[in-house]
Amino acid sequence: xxxxxxxxxxxxxxxxxxxxxxxxxxxxxxxxxxxxxxxxxxxxxxxxxxxxxxxxxxxxxxxxxxxxxxxxxxxxxxxxxxxxxxxxxxxxxxxxxxxxxxxxxxxxxxxxxxxxxxxxxxxxxxxxxxxxxxxxxxxxxxxxxxxxxxxxxxxxxxxxxxxxxxxxxxxxxxxxxxxxxxxxxxxxxxxxxxxxxxxxxxxxxxxxxxxxxxxxxxxxxxxxxxxxxxxxxxxxxxxxxxxxxxxxxxxxxxxxxxxxxxxxxxxxxxxxxxxxxxxxxxxxxxxxxxxxxxxxxxxxxxxxxxxxxxxxxxx
Amino acid sequence: xxxxxxxxxxxxxxxxxxxxxxxxxxxxxxxxxxxxxxxxxxxxxxxxxxxxxxxxxxxxxxxxxxxxxxxxxxxxxxxxxxxxxxxxxxxxxxxxxxxxxxxxxxxxxxxxxxxxxxxxxxxxxxxxxxxxxxxxxxxxxxxxxxxxxxxxxxxxxxxxxxxxxxxxxxxxxxxxxxxxxxxxxxxxxxxxxxxxxxxxxxxxxxxxxxxxxxxxxxxxxxxxxxxxxxxxxxxxxxxxxxxxxxxxxxxxxxxxxxxxxxxxxxxxxxxxxxxxxxxxxxxxxxxxxxxxxxxxxxxxxxxxxxxxxxxxxxxxxxxxxxxxxxxxxxxxxxxxxxxxxxxxxxxxxxxxxxxxxxxxxxxxxxxxxxxxxxxxxxxxxxxxxxxxxxxxxxxxxxxxxxxxxxxxxxxxxxxxxxxxxxxxxxxxxxxxxxxxxxxxxxxxxxxxxxxxxxxxxxxxxxxxxxxxxxxxxxxxxxxxxxxxxxxxxxxxxxxxxxxxxxxxxxxxxxxxxxxxxxxxxxxxxxxxxxxxxxxxxxxxxxxxxxxxxxxxxx
Numbered sequence: 041x042x043x044x045x046x047x048x049x050x051x052x053x054x055x056x057x058x059x060x061x062x063x064x065x066x067x068x069x070x071x072x073x074x075x076x077x078x079x080x081x082x083x084x085x086x087x088x089x090x091x092x093x094x095x096x097x098x099x100x101x102x103x104x105x106x107x108x109x110x111x112x113x114x115x116x117x118x119x120x121x122x123x124x125x126x127x128x129x130x131x132x133x134x135x136x137x138x139x140x141x142x143x144x145x146x147x148x149x150x151x152x153x154x155x156x157x158x159x160x161x162x163x164x165x166x167x168x169x170x171x172x173x174x175x176x177x178x179x180x181x182x183x184x185x186x187x188x189x190x191x192x193x194x195x196x197x198x199x200x201x202x203x204x205x206x207x208x209x210x211x212x213x214x215x216x217x218x219x220x221x222x223x224x225x226x227x228x229x230x231x232x233x234x235x236x237x238x239x240x241x242x243x244x245x246x247x248x249x250x251x252x253x254x255x256x257x258x259x260x261x262x263x264x265x266x267x268x269x270x271x272x273x274x275x276x277x278x279x280x281x282x283x284x285x286x287x288x289x290x291x292x293x294x295x296x297x298x299x300x301x302x303x304x305x306x307x308x309x310x311x312x313x314x315x316x317x318x319x320x321x322x323x324x325x326x327x328x329x330x331x332x333x334x335x336x337x338x339x340x341x342x343x344x345x346x347x348x349x350x351x352x353x354x355x
Numbered sequence: 356x357x358x359x360x361x362x363x364x365x366x367x368x369x370x371x372x373x374x375x376x377x378x379x380x381x382x383x384x385x386x387x388x389x390x391x392x393x394x395x396x397x398x399x400x401x402x403x404x405x406x407x408x409x410x411x412x413x414x415x416x417x418x419x420x421x422x423x424x425x426x427x428x429x430x431x432x433x434x435x436x437x438x439x440x441x442x443x444x445x446x447x448x449x450x451x452x453x454x455x456x457x458x459x460x461x462x463x464x465x466x467x468x469x470x471x472x473x474x475x476x477x478x479x480x481x482x483x484x485x486x487x488x489x490x491x492x493x494x495x496x497x498x499x500x501x502x503x504x505x506x507x508x509x510x511x512x513x514x515x516x517x518x519x520x521x522x523x524x525x526x527x528x529x530x531x532x533x534x535x536x537x538x539x540x541x542x543x544x545x546x547x548x549x550x551x552x553x554x555x556x557x558x559x560x561x562x563x564x565x566x567x568x569x570x571x572x573x574x575x576x577x578x579x580x581x582x583x584x585x586x587x588x589x590x591x592x593x594x595x596x597x598x599x600x601x602x603x604x605x606x607x608x609x610x611x612x613x614x615x616x617x618x619x620x621x622x623x624x625x626x627x628x629x630x631x632x633x634x635x636x637x638x639x640x641x642x643x644x645x646x647x648x649x650x651x652x653x654x655x656x657x658x659x660x661x662x663x664x665x666x667x668x669x670x671x672x673x674x675x676x677x678x679x680x681x682x683x684x685x686x687x688x689x690x691x692x693x694x695x696x697x698x699x700x701x702x703x704x705x706x707x708x709x710x711x712x713x714x715x716x717x718x719x720x721x722x723x724x725x726x727x728x729x730x731x732x733x734x735x736x737x738x739x740x741x742x743x744x745x746x747x748x749x750x751x752x753x754x755x756x757x758x759x760x761x762x763x764x765x766x767x768x769x770x771x772x773x774x775x776x777x778x779x780x781x782x783x784x785x786x787x788x789x790x791x792x793x794x795x796x797x798x799x800x801x802x803x804x805x806x807x808x809x810x811x812x813x814x815x816x817x818x819x820x821x822x823x824x825x826x827x828x829x830x831x832x833x834x835x836x837x838x839x840x841x842x843x844x845x846x847x848x849x850x851x852x853x854x855x856x857x858x859x860x861x862x863x864x865x866x867x868x869x870x871x872x873x874x875x876x877x878x879x880x881x882x883x884x885x886x887x888x889x890x891x892x893x894x895x896x897x898x899x900x901x902x903x904x905x906x907x908x909x
Contacts, residue, residue, distance in 0.1 A: 049871055089651050092746050093743055093746070093908060094742070094746060094908055094909065095908050096908045096909070110908070113908060114748055117746060117747055117748045118748060120746075122743075122746045124739060124742050124743070124746075126738075126739030126742070127739060128738060128739035128740045128742065128743045129738055129739075129740075130665065130669040130738065130740060131670075132648070132668065132669050132670075133665075133668060133669045135632070137652055138667060140654045140655055141665045142665070142743070142747070143654075144654075144655040144661035144664075145661050145662070145744065145747045145748075145749040146747055146748060146749075147748060147749075149657065150654050150657050153654050154654055171629075171630040172653075189743075202516065228800055269857065291388065310683040
């Protein structure tokens, strides 16, 4: 039996002539965290809305735990915990009352609700703020209460829209630990974020969408190797007077597909390349043979941000 | 500062330009022009006969004057009521207050921008007013100039009121609610004591007469040739007194606003809340609060609609401890009214006591109802709570019923406030038992109407501030607008037209049933009930369809 919990197949959503989402096919296994990346208007929220039963696809299908998201929206609502990017605060309501209200509208019996609220507050470390008004909480606190709210009905899948948005570094680390902890408990998470290094640290799989189309999908390493096949190298010289000479030498050695950029202020030259290690060693030899004072010859590491920018730049 | 430098005020320029750019302002101005011209055309005499007493021109002049006055009442306070509070919430007010521009320049800029907009609003109707002058029988000095001065006075007074409330409010919708609430009190409720008390002498009568200067109605009656009508119900003030009161109140509101317009007004910490355990609560606290808002609440029981409970607990305005105090005060007033009448302290008949109680109840309903109802759906959508409810398994019908019940039951509680008075009245005079039952039915219909109509407005509004303003406008048109037509009974409005207009107003049905002064000739039951119930049914259908639309998947 497949362990796939969330699956979309050729998911398409049109609003009149505008295609918000086109042929999106992804799948997420139990206990995995999917990082859903895309610029504003890429189709992330449209996908999320279809998955939580708030929107119907024009074509294609989306299932959660085998349940069709558009045909059986009422079952989906019990399978999914959804945290939108807007918190959804109420005036004059304390955290405990807030969770009690959402527990009640999710149909948790009053006899079990109290214990369940205590449990989710312990999980999200929000017990100490239970008597505070929700509107008086800081953004980071509200995000944690938001996650507690999504956990109330013990859903299989958590869909979190920008949970780390606007959080300070400490709150961001706490949020990351909380998400990893939930995945370790067997919850499947779909997380959108603009803070890509944050996602790279916690996600098992990544999906990059732009203009409604899936540009990359897989593990972080798979996405990186498919989107960033070129490596970036940086050469640092001892003095700025050698920059012109270095440019001439490298101009003869590098190909057209390896555009050279120099930064005399930083005493550096950079170029992207797909050369192998021996080929790079030969290049370095030739620079040394030309009596250039090379102090450093190093690879610049690429991250998810570079992968995303390489896709976003094409649109 | 001369007039030219006043116009160079950067706040005035920015406010005026931004408002004139708004399509809403253009629509409002166009509507006023269209309505005033249509009224002139409707009332223009068709027979080619000479009207020696010039009644024809007065009959045209009067509805035009009332229509423009209503437009000023509805439209003028909306912008100033949001002017300061919205700038504070956006953070632009602190930037202005920290600039070298003194607070009074900021205030004058905001006030004048709004007054100029109101002047523009009523200026477009001047051709219609001068058309009446062309008919003869209306003088510039005796009618037109005083009318324009009244409009100008209203523009200053309502703008200053809106700014004052805005400077004290924490949210845009609260500011709108309080502004329109106070406006309702100034325009309609201020003449209530004189109408009900009648011609008394001494301090009571003086206070009652002074209150009437807050309302433009007596002033308008005086210059539209209906002063006799005003005098017949005991009003002795006119347009001069009204303008004096406008000047005094505008200065008062301005000083109170300037006092608040200071950088320290932003220096407030967020209330984190304090929980009072049941065992810690002192007897004094229990007595003063009745329902303690800080007391730890138990979970929502299975037999209660959770949305209804949430609404009761989270509303910004009309929380239960305040409502219970209001109800207690209302109950005491109603019993006192009945007791003083029964003991012969004042020479009031049962009709006057019942009428005063009806007016008190309608005042409560119109003060609280629109703001409670207007926040039901719009504020939920605005805060993001609606999206969360949509993502939960709760049914749309349960959401709607919970929300409607929360407002209906609250307003019903308010109606209960005067029940002791009615009970005592029926005990004193058992023959009026039937009338009292009919009044209570009319008030129940009024409650349902206020709840459903404001919820309808809320369901179609994008923000709670817009919903609050629109709800007050709709209900004021329905309740106060029909009473303005009643004030023009006999001239220019015929009895049939007045009766048809009053059928829309359940408060009028109740007043007619109790034979309140001025309502003796109208028989509005049962047709008024049928009309009221039809409005409720139509509103409910619209509401159900809208909620179904808002909750179904996109």
